Amino acid sequence: MAPAVFVAVFFFWPLVAILARGVSPDGLELLGRASTWRILGFTAWQALLSTVATVVVGLPAAYALHRLAFRGRRVLLVLVTVPFVLPTVVVGTAFRALLPASWSGTLGAILLAHVFFNLAVVVRVVGGLWSHLDERYAQAARTLGAAPVTVWRTVTWPLLRPAVLAASALVFLFTFTSFGVIVVLGGPATTTIEVEIYRRTVALFDLSGAATLCLLQLVAVVGVLLVSGRLQRRLAVRQRLGRAQSSLHRPRSTGDRVVVGYVALLGVLVAAPMVALLHDSLRVGDRYGLDWWTRLGAEGTTTRDVTVWESARTSLSYAVVAMLVAVAVGGLAACAIAYSRRGGDAVDSAFTLPLGTSAVTVGFGLLITFAAAPFDLRGSWIIVPIGQALVAVPLVVRLVLPVLRSVDPRLREAAATLGSSPARTWRTVDLPVLGRALAVGAGFAAAVSLGEFGATSFLARTTSPTLPVEIARLMSRPGEASAGQAAALSVVLVVLTGVVVALVERWRQPGGGAL
Secondary structure (H helix, E strand, C coil): CHHHHHHHHHHHHHHHHHHHHHCCHHHHHHHHCHHHHHHHHHHHHHHHHHHHHHHHHHHHHHHHHHHECCCCHHHHHHHHHHHHHCCHHHHHHHHHHHCCHHHCCCHHHHHHHHHHHHHHHHHHHHHHHHCCECHHHHHHHHHCCCCHHHHHHHHHHHHHHHHHHHHHHHHHHHHHCCCHHHHHHCCHHHCCHHHHHHHHHHHCCCHHHHHHHHHHHHHHHHHHHHHHHHHHHHHCCCECECCCHHHCECCCCHHHHHHHHHHHHHHHHHHHHHHHHHHHHHEECCEECCHHHHHHCCCCCCHHHCCHHHHHHHHHHHHHHHHHHHHHHHHHHHHHHHHCCCCHHHHHHHHHHHHHCCHHHHHHHHHHHCCCCCCCCCCCCCHHHHHHHHHHHHHHHHHHHHHHHCECHHHHHHHHHCCCCHHHHHHHHHHHHHHHHHHHHHHHHHHHHHHCCCCHHHHCCCCCCCHHHHHHHHHCCCCHHHHHHHHHHHHHHHHHHHHHHHHHHHHCCCCCCCC
16 A cells, blocks of 8 residues: 555646646647657667567676676676666767777667667666576586576576566666667667657647647556556466576586676677766866866865765765665555455556656656645755655566566465465565665665766755766756766765665675564
């Protein structure tokens, strides 16, 4: 009940408020234009290509980082996670500096950036289930003479399909609603629905047209979610899940060693845009120095006399609150969906819908809905982590749900047969697996909160900006000094995110904490 109330009050109510204000006959006229459907077609096409590319690149990395034990594994795991939460405008700028000028405005540049951003989704969601697969299934197949390819096709792949579908659905949603990457790296021929919604809201002040496009976007997203949820439920395989650490083994074949080398190379490629940010933060004219870093700590160099350390403290405070809300709401929602006998797909889609909604719409909707008594939250700090939690809750659900659905019900039946009460059965069978999955979700939620920009830009007070908002403000100002400070601040955000992910990764390991 509590998760449903949270999503209904803070997502569906603001969404209905915007649609009620904006949808009109003039706005609906957009649906008859060929240009609208051309934009929708390109949006879906680039999202499909981005999803396929991300899954192909990410699956070997998920295997290596969650099944193989090798030096530097944890560092690489953190490294591939950090890009997911960086402000898209910043990384788009870094890619524009790295790629040849001929790539500007091309679909190829967009696809590369999307794979860079969403690689963590495949690695974490698929790897989260992969790390718990019982190795005895594959061992039994090998004992019967099955070749490695046969083991993968008949044993591993059927067990992983629900998680792969969950990750694919998330990547599709993220790329379908991509904004910053398209704005920075795209061109006139690569306009997406998200960009058009923003243009009509901010540049043209056409709220009616923007609301109509938002409605079209929602219809497409709901269709994807319903199909994805039904496929995940149909393909889920009940199995006995093992402990994450026990699944790690040293590379024992040529294929394993090749995969480790592949992941090391992938780590270098993922680090390249972040190294470019560090380079820009140290480049001062024709020399190198710490001038831009020094200016970050001086009062008055950023908006409203807010220093970088105050922005960092604000971001971390919001991230903690958003993480707690997202884990509580997302965890309860995942349990409700996994244990439901009917209607689970619809509930799943309802909780994932915020990911397929324009961040501009989410932030603007909260702003206008909670702008008057008795629900005036405009002056309250809590509205910012609420907006960030709306984005993080679906991630927690998608991380936890495949794991819960994979728990063999015979374990619960055996516990009940031995006289265990329903509460004790849940504590001994489901909670250990749920706890580890929630720990991963907590890391994702905190990281997403640190890097969230779209909704936060509407909700954050000018006296308490988050790091992404401050970065965007600096980048909007002309001059080398502003660009250098924005790069330095981006490096600070990268480091903070890396620390959060590393701490949660350590915390979730056996012996590292309650979970």
